[in-house]
Amino acid sequence: MTTPPAWAPATPENHIDDPRARRFAASHPERPVPTREFVDTAPICLSPSSGLEELWRAIVPETRTRANDLHLPIVTAYATRLCDAYPEADREVVLVATALHDTGWAHVDESRIISEGFRGDWRKAAIRFEHEREGCRVARRVLPDLGYDDAFVERVCDIVDGHDTRHVAFSLEDALVRDSDRLWRFDRAGIAMSCSWFGMDPATYVDRLEEEILPELITDAAHQMAWADLARCRDLLRTEIIR
Numbered sequence: 032m033t034t035p036p037a038w039a040p041a042t043p044e045n046h047i048d049d050p051r052a053r054r055f056a057a058s059h060p061e062r063p064v065p066t067r068e069f070v071d072t073a074p075i076c077l078s079p080s081s082g083l084e085e086l087w088r089a090i091v092p093e094t095r096t097r098a099n100d101l102h103l104p105i106v107t108a109y110a111t112r113l114c115d116a117y118p119e120a121d122r123e124v125v126l127v128a129t130a131l132h133d134t135g136w137a138h139v140d141e142s143r144i145i146s147e148g149f150r151g152d153w154r155k156a157a158i159r160f161e162h163e164r165e166g167c168r169v170a171r172r173v174l175p176d177l178g179y180d181d182a183f184v185e186r187v188c189d190i191v192d193g194h195d196t197r198h199v200a201f202s203l204e205d206a207l208v209r210d211s212d213r214l215w216r217f218d219r220a221g222i223a224m225s226c227s228w229f230g231m232d233p234a235t236y237v238d239r240l241e242e243e244i245l246p247e248l249i250t251d252a253a254h255q256m257a258w259a260d261l262a263r264c265r266d267l268l269r270t271e272i273i274r
C-alpha cells in the first residue's frame with residue numbers, strides 16, 4: 032500500500048447552472064452554510080438515530096451488500112445530528128433519503144463494486160450511476176406501502192439520484208444527505224471500511240480526508256463534526272507515527 036490510488040477531483044461545474052443548484056446557491060450564499068444551533072461533535076456512537084423502524088425492516092435485504100448494514104445506520108445518525116443543526120430542513124425527507132441512498136448497491140453486479148466503484152476514476156464509474164438509479168427504484172418500491180405520497184417519494188428520489196455523481200447540492204435537504212454520507216468516512220468504522228475498499232493505509236487515508244473530502248462538506252456543522260472526528264481518529268490510530 033505504498034502508492035495510494037488517485038481520486039478524481041469532484042466536478043461541480045457539471046451541474047452548477049442547473050436551476051435547482053442556482054436556487055440553493057442563492058438561498059444559501061454563505062459557505063460553509065452556517066448554523067446558530069448547537070453542533071454535537073461527540074463520537075457518533077453516542078447518538079444513534081431512532082425511528083423509521085418500518086423503513087429499516089423493509090430494506091434489510093439491501094443492507095447486506097457493501098457493508099450497508101454499517102454504512103446506512105451510521106450515515107443516518109450523522110444526518111439526525113445535521114437535522115438538529117439545521118431545523119429548517121425537512122427532517123423526514125433527509126432521514127428517509129439517507130436511509131435509502133445506497134440501497135441500490137444491492138441491485139448492481141456485486142463483482143464490479145470494488146473493481147469499478149473504488150478504483151481509478153471511481154467518481155465517474157458507470158456502476159455509481161447504476162447504484163443511484165437502483166436506489167430510486169428501491170425508494171419507489173418500498174415507500175408507498177409505508178404511507179408516503181408520490182410527492183414525498185419524488186423528493187427522496189431527487190436526492191438519491193446523483194448523490195455520488197453530481198457534485199453540487201440542489202437543496203438544503205440534499206446538502207445534509209451529502210454531508211452525512213461524507214461524514215461517515217471520518218468515523219473510525221468508516222475509516223476501517225474505506226481503507227480496505229480504497230486500498231489505503233489509515234495515515235494516508237485520513238490525510239486525504241482532510242485535504243480532499245473535508246473541503247467538499249457544504250455545511251459548517253459538518254465541518255465541525257469532521258474536524259472533531261479527524262482529530263480523535265488520528266490520536267486513536269497513532270497516525271503521526273504509524274505511517
Ligand SMILES: [Fe+2]
Pocket residue numbers: 132133162194195
Ligand atoms: Fe452512494
Ligand SMILES: [Fe+2]
Pocket residue numbers: 102106132133212
Ligand atoms: Fe453512501
